[in-house]
Amino acid sequence: MDSYFRIAGSLVGPAAIFAILAVAGCDAPPGSFNANDLYAQVVATRQNSQPGQAAADVSMVMESLFGTPDAPKLPNAIPTNLVDPENLTRAAGPVYSDEDDTHFGIYRSRCVVCHALDGSGAGPAAALQNPYPRDLRAGVFKYKSTPRGEKPTKEDLLAILKRGAPGSAMPAFDRLPQEDLDALVDYVIYLSIRGEVERRLIQFAVTEMGYGDQDGAAIDSERLILDAEGKLTDPELRQTVSQIIENVAGQWSDPTPITVPPMPDFEGDDLVAAIERGRELFHGQQANCASCHGTNGNGQAVTLDFDDWTKEFTTLLGISPGDKAAVKQMRKLGALPPRPISPRNLSWGVYRGGDDPETLYRRLVAGIAGTPMPGLLVQEGEGSTGVTLDQVWDLIAYLRSLGDLQLAGTSR
Template sequence: MNNNCLVILSLALSAVLAGCSQQNAQFVDDDGVTRLEEKSPASAEDIRTSLTAHFGTPNALVAFGSLPLDFGSITGKVISTENSDTLRVALDQPSAGNLAASAAVLTTTVNDKPVQVIRSVLSFNAASRTLTLQPAANIPASLPDSPIELVGHRLQRGRQLYMQHCMHCHGVTGDGHGPTARYIRNHRFNPLPRDYRRGEFKYKSTKGTITASRSDLAKSIKYGIPGTYMPSFRLLEDAHLSAIVEYVRFLAMRGQFERALLDYFKAVESPSDTTLKALDATFSKDEVPDEQQRQQFVLLEDFFDELKELTGEDKLARAEKLLAEQLAARISEALEDIAGNWTAAEDPQNLVVPTVARVKDSPESRRRGFNLFQGTVTKCTQCHGEGGRGNGFFVTTIQEDPVTKKKNDRPGIFDVWGNEVRPRDLTSGIYRGGRRPLDIFHRLSIGIAPSKMSSFANLKEIERWDIVNYVLSIPIDGAFFDEHGHQYHGGDRSHAHHDHDHDHDKPADKPADKPADKPADKPADKPADKPADKPA
């Protein structure tokens, strides 16, 4: 498929699946589009039109070749044609599932010249190799031996499975507001279903700001998120699971595209000299200093000079005009940025892979991990608390919003979606991103940026492994160490059960806040034990 090709994948004639898969679904606008419409209906409509052009609707998806999505592609050739709507074809590989509603990219002739046309597939009979297309008027039949490409069956299958298994929580648009989502939020610390539209995911194995990889998303879907309402889908076939992953990526890219356009149109919401001047950054990428951008700079400079002389509606109208004129350039740039990030996520060089094997779990390693956990370099206790119960200082103080960079209006930690989050209670033994040592290593090395958990990639790998050993030991042996180097749970510093050579009976060995053991006084009103009377 051509990288710039827009292929409409119609679902209008596909079978209606049982359950939550109604075919009249619609994508929902971001709240920002609704606000923008109050100020500038024309700009809001520009965003909707661009979204439909590049991503389609739930019932007529668009496969845009510049995005790194596996839409599903099968190549082959036309053997013969009964008419313009019925073909016998030879495919280069067996069809992976139902090809109905995919798009057929065909070659025909118009005025004796070969022309590429796109048709919607109604059905495919593998036994007779007959491909039936949706009827279309005035389209000549395809040429025998001409190439054919069937595009979109994998994305369509992912969409159908998503609507069946995922939509009721995550919503048609992937905004986390499906029909059952409101029942999940029965406690302020219960996380709502993930909103994919930012392209941000908490649990990943990729470096820095690079988004989650396919394998990261597959892991979350397959195994679920322990301690939340996100279940495991281990019973799904691998092909079905990977199809859902691809559709989730599609929804995330669509959401990122929408947000990029919203950022672009911010100047219209408040068309001041300051906000419009910020548009300069839109066209000022040093790595692409081409002639088109230089022309845009000139246009912007002229516009800023003109804007100073305008007020009120005149200023708004002029801002709308400029932004509409430059929209095509912004769309191209946004799609390039989005594609680059998701492509980077699949590059093995961008995966966090430890170069040092896990340190052997030992009391010495755990103690080193404890010291790091409690220390001033990691400051883990500010969120997780000294006992690892998720009750650190930040939970009860007012923090800065990670998006707006302004102080929140109430105490607590809030993620990028605006939800209040509680640092993990490490004493529970429940780790949402996975309980393997490697999973904990990833959390320390990458952080959980959407929830404000920092990355500790600045620590040596051996130090991170020490923290891993300590964290995994907390639910079993406790978060604290006594003066003899033994772990204990909060509120209980007893360690007499340990097999070690120091003397527990020496007063100096007793913790200061625990009195020396002594025999309990015998209750005065309790008679001496005697054999129980034998029943008569």
């Protein structure tokens, strides 16, 4: 009986997905972005209080600053060379094309089903994916040319849109016209800045204002209140909010790619020797790759770990990701069920973040932000693994031999 239902379930699966997609496609026009209730709960739990009305009130302030999904606004602190207002209008809003065949509503037609209207990554098709679509609101990106803690460049975002993330559900959008891709890049930045501002404001409301207290939420002087023009009534709060927007937008102003030294000219025996040195490093103490990726990168070293998006509402709050009851409470607020993150099986030769040598070099030096994959920290001094720049190339020669890629080959 049990197995009959399982088979039936798997047959129903694809049809159910189409049903979900169809519903998502012709939904009633969404009025507002969802409030980030999950993050409010996270912040409150950290300090043993309650989130009260914090997420809802912050959401109201956010709407006055950033507009709605159909009518987005750009706060002054976000420069127009970072987010072009025209691109914002084209990427947002309902789906249509004008008489010149310019596309509008591109995010809604191409991305919403996975990344959701607010960029939370919890779209209608998300639950079926591993890894989940990115929650853009945390402002953390995995596949980029910049140091671990920094924002990606616009070129990085463009690259992932064109390439997709092979081996994950993130599709390649290389057939879209360049102007649509540019609009999407700007919209990803808009959603990300918006989401991060929202998080910081929630943090401020819960920790610095009266929201967390049992009766504080009832005291108007302790709440975020807008006047008739949609401005915060309290000038000090207005100042705080502008400062937050400036700080978040500022992080996007000048992300600098990691400098990649020229790749040694490996040929013939030199390449064989480099691969051998790489193999030793990979399995040795210093680089320690095999401790997670397994012998010859076969992905077999079992490490139970989670990405930062999951840890935020579980382990970092002392909640075990396997604690069904506690996780259920978080799921009611928008969390997706926790899924372990596995180190990649490198013998497949499939890289989500690009497989050309330069990209791999940056990946190994910076690691993968938001995940347990560490950077090699090749610079000298404290925290350094002692791995040298030349040795990074040896590792890459080895990696590419595992995946059957030629060292100087073109990216797939």
